[in-house]
Amino acid sequence: MNATTPADSAATASSKPPVVLIHGLWMTPTSWDTWAERFRAAGHEVIVPGWPGIDDRSPADVRRDPSALRGVGLTQIVDHYERVIRALPVTPIIMGHSFGGLITQLLADRGLGAAYVAVAPGQPAGIPTLPPSTAWTGAPILSNPFARGGAKPLSKRHFHFTFGNDLPRAASDLLWAEQAVPSVNRVFFEGVAGAVTGRGPSRVDFGRVGRAPLLVITGDRDHVVPPAIGRAIVKRYAKSGSPAVVEYREYPGRTHRLVSQDGWQEIADDALAWATSHLDAAAPAAPAAPMV
Template identity: 40%
Template sequence: MPTTPVVFIHGLWIHSSAWSPWIDLFGQHDYAAAAPGWPGDSDTVAATRLNSAAVADKGIDDIVSAYTAHIRQLGRPPIVIGHSFGGLIAQKLLASKTAIAAVAIDPGQIKGVKPVPFAQVRSGLPVLGNPSNKRKSVSLTKKQFRYSFGNAITQEESDALFDEWTIPGPGKPLFEATAANFSRKSPAAVDTRRGDRGPLLFISGGKDHTVPEKVAKAAFDLYSESPAVTNFKSFPDRGHSLVIDRGWRDIADYTLGWLKKNNL
């Protein structure tokens, strides 16, 4: 019987059902895994695309609240594994002790992260380029997805992932994260000094444009004053699509190994 629950958290523009291979794999390792969507997401990619207005104006606090509510129904704190903005949400859930451990894969920037590489700026322009997008839902074009997610894979695979998994996402979280260092009470703030939290693993793709490794490493460095377990792993040749492209198993197997090492 599966014992430890695992909650997968997707990021902007990718539907939660993209975690299906991970859920199957983790089930084989006796984890009770699930991947609930963000507030406003429909059950399928197609339905979410048809109802894009439902995800508009949902911010970081809304997303954290939705996952907190889901976790309360589990009966015990889970391991949380998040990709992109999901990695930011995972850190917040860990810091609040809503989760017993977290894996932040190419995580959205938390308050205190200072590097802003050009690739990250360009990846965010489809949203940040228009201030009115803060209250709207935004979809990527196939070309934008290729730059932000699929730059380390073939054009053919990038296009196939776009067709299969992309959904509209709220602009609000990206605006909140971008302005975090200028806000006293930013929803992107995380208590990185907390010493009584569970283990935390950062995973970064060395070719990631959306969350360049320099940004992920800066977030990891913010935890230097915490005595709790905090680890960093780089996959130098991988981009932002690393959890959904044909190399996803490398990331999943490393994650499983880290969980075992930490008796989780």
């Protein structure tokens, strides 16, 4: 887990909230290196925990031995992040990318953040919007339901479609070597099943009254989470009748790699500025209540 020193934490906690960054499927915490360093330079403590089985391992190490990813489920991952967050002395800003954006919404449902930013987020249960490019993204996993508990490698060709579609193939292949890991198959199956049935571990309470503000961000060249999904998520929250703030921003020319594509600084700065300007004044000093 990447974090500043205890001395740095004490210095920043009194003035600026920490930021917890949550990576998505096929990725490790290294995918957040860009935003993490920028937020630290802005004076925030930044915590970037890996999913269970990924933890602080390098992408190459996870590819060599993905056995720890097998059978890991969405609730297990969310519980893991809840433990990390409850150990913090100050309620953090929580940001997540892709499946990490779904995890961010599930953490918001548990009331664990002071503000939330979901970057190209997976949809919670009950939002069945599935553009063709999104369906193709999941095809390598969904084509074999018997591998539900497995860890499917991501080919360089499929990585180019999902993450590197703004890059020439050779540059995308280099990025694959730096960042890509096998999928946690069970999480993907749980997400798809929840979107269709409205039930399961990806379910959130869209009408939650006490939820801190949430920003949903998409890019209009994203093959994994096209704007149609982001808009559907925000529309569902809006229809719930909750007074909690939920806003949407869409960036032209951006792919699923909003956190590292050229020009990522603009989006990172916008996300942090939005979150800090919407900090929930009613949030407790720290989310200290135990998990139930």
